[in-house]
Amino acid sequence: MSSSEASSSRAPSPVTSQNGTADAQADSATIAPVADPNVTFSSLGLIEPLVDACKQLNFKRPTPIQAAAIPPALEGKDIIGLAETGSGKTAAFALPILQKLWHDPKPFFCVVLAPTRELAYQISQQFEALGSTIGVRCAVLIGGVKMVPQAVALSKRPHIVVATPGRLQDHLENTKGFSLRGLKYLVMDEADRLLDLDFGPIIDTLLKAIPRQRNTMLFSATMTTKVAKLQRTSLRNPVKVEVSSKYQTVSTLLQTYVLTPAAVKEPQLVHLLTTVSGLSTIVFVRTIHDATKLTLALRNLGFPAIPLHGDISQDKRLGAISRFKAEPGAILVATDVASRGLDMPKVDAVINYDLPTNSKDYIHRVGRTARAGRAGKAISIVTQYDVELLQRIEHVIGKKLEAYGETTREEVEMLRERVGEAVRAATIQMKEQEGKRTQGGRGRKRQREGKREQLDRDDDEVEAGMPRLKKARARR
Incomplete structure (x- = not known):
């Protein structure tokens, strides 16, 4: 999440029906932001410590979603926020919650549910940065790491808990002394992704374990049927903040495609990376397989490639993101685990080596660049098998992609032999790595079997000694 040069806006009053209730069709009052160049964080009603924190983070003025969501949230309203990726949603819910915490400091004040581990860490970092002037304490509960250190963090009674749903449920069931009976705020970020990942049943269980008298904020890039159902069951007469009502990409993003035979996809990618x-x-x-293979092949060719996918440990995933942010000109080779939620504001380009089968995923992918008013470029490699996918994407975003003009067939063919050697070497490396993992697994299995055999021998010795022990006791 980044909030800098994005255009500003101020929210008008909610629209209500003649009897004073919210529009029945939307089940909420709807705020449509109107541009206002004079809007500031102070004018939204934020206290000075939070305004100072925004200045320290170089947040020059509120983004549209922030300008629309913060005032009703400060009034204590439930919020459902719809906004395109990279719009500053995290600060839109973090700032009003931190202000309420300032006036009523309590442990376990807020829980934020996130669909991925990386996003959970990112949200926690944003809370800590924005709340640095008021001493906010955060804890992150995610899978892939040990529960004991997380339980220790919970014992320190943090103000904000950011969690993936499954791990939060684990702690509620197994961590002694941890409960959310005093919870004041529940936030569900990237709600459409939470439900796409089948967290629905867990969320239903969590909703039964937290107080009904709470404020709830639900933020999503898209309003799906599942999100609408979750809204009706978990929010009370919410204010609907809708910055973007359709699937779209930002105007500062240059979107192009390269039509190429499937047989030369790798050389085409290498040529694009040189440009x-x-x-x-x-x-x-x-796929994870392609992420691994391409990373190794690109490294063999001298490119600073970094892999990111769901088959590497959590520490390595966080390390990959940190390296990518820190190294100028780095190349992150990623599956869709990196397509949503991650705050990487300085991504200059996105290349779709594979077009996504879901057109909405394309929007989230290319949304990694051209964030917060910056320019960016997205290039998609389209083979003879991908033409229909490209047409679907163009239909969803409502525009035709331009042909990328900086490549020729001859230039790609010149790279074919060299790139082919690098890919073959990468395949051999993957087989060797797989062999080592297999041998390691067999070694661990042999160790376990050896331990079991030793325990069996010990049991046999104990059983054999029992008659002698009984005779000795009888003699005594």
Whole structure:
């Protein structure tokens, strides 16, 4: 989440029906932001410590979602926020919650549910940065790491808990002394993704374990049927803040495609990477296998490639994101685990090595660049098998992609042999790595079997000694 040069807006009053209740169709009052160049964080009603924190983070003025959501949230209203990716949603819910915490400091004041581990860490970091002037304490509860350190963090009674749903449920069931009976705020971020990942049943269980008298904020890039149902069951007469009502990409993003035979996809990718050399770039692929293979192949060719996918440990995933942010001109080769929620404001380019089968995922992918008013470019590699996918994407975003004009067939063919060697070497490396993992697994299995055999021998010795022990006791 970044809030800098984005256009500003001020929210008008909610629209209500003649009897003073919210519009029945939307089940909420709806705020449509109107541009106002004079809006500031102070004019939204935020206290000075939070305004100072925004200045320290170089947040120059509120983004549309922030300008629309913060005032009703400060009034204690439930919020459902719809906004495009990269719009500053995290600060839109964090700032009013921190202000309420300032006036009523209590442990376990707020829980934020996030669909991915990386997003949970990012939200926690944003809370800590915005709340640095008021001493906010946060805890992150995610899978992939040990529960004991998380339980220790909970014992310190943090103000804000950011969690993935499954791990939060684990702690509620197994961590002694931890409960959310005093919870004041519940936030569900990237709600459409939470439900797409089948967290629905867990969320239903969590909603039964927290107080009914609470404020709830639900933020999503898209309003799906599942999100609408969750809204009706978990929010009370919410204010609907809708910055973007349709699937779209930002105007500062240059979107192009390259039509290429499937047989030369790898050489085409290498040529594209040379044309954007020096730019911070994310290469999106469809599978973990391709992410690993392309990372190794690109490294063999001298590119600073970094892998990011769901088959690497949590520490390595966080390390990959940190390296990508820190190294100028780095290349992140990622599956869709990186397509949503991650705050990487300085991504210069996105390359779709594989087009996503879901057109909405394309919007989230290319939304990693051209964030907060910056320019960016997105290039999609389209083979003879991907033409229909491209047409679907163009239909969803409502515009035709331009042909990328900085490549020729001859230039790509010149790279074919060299790139082919790098790919073959990467395949061999993957087989060797798999062999080592297999041998390691067999070694651990042998160790476990050896331990079991030793325990069996010990049991046999104990059983054999029992008659002698009984005779000795009888003699005594």
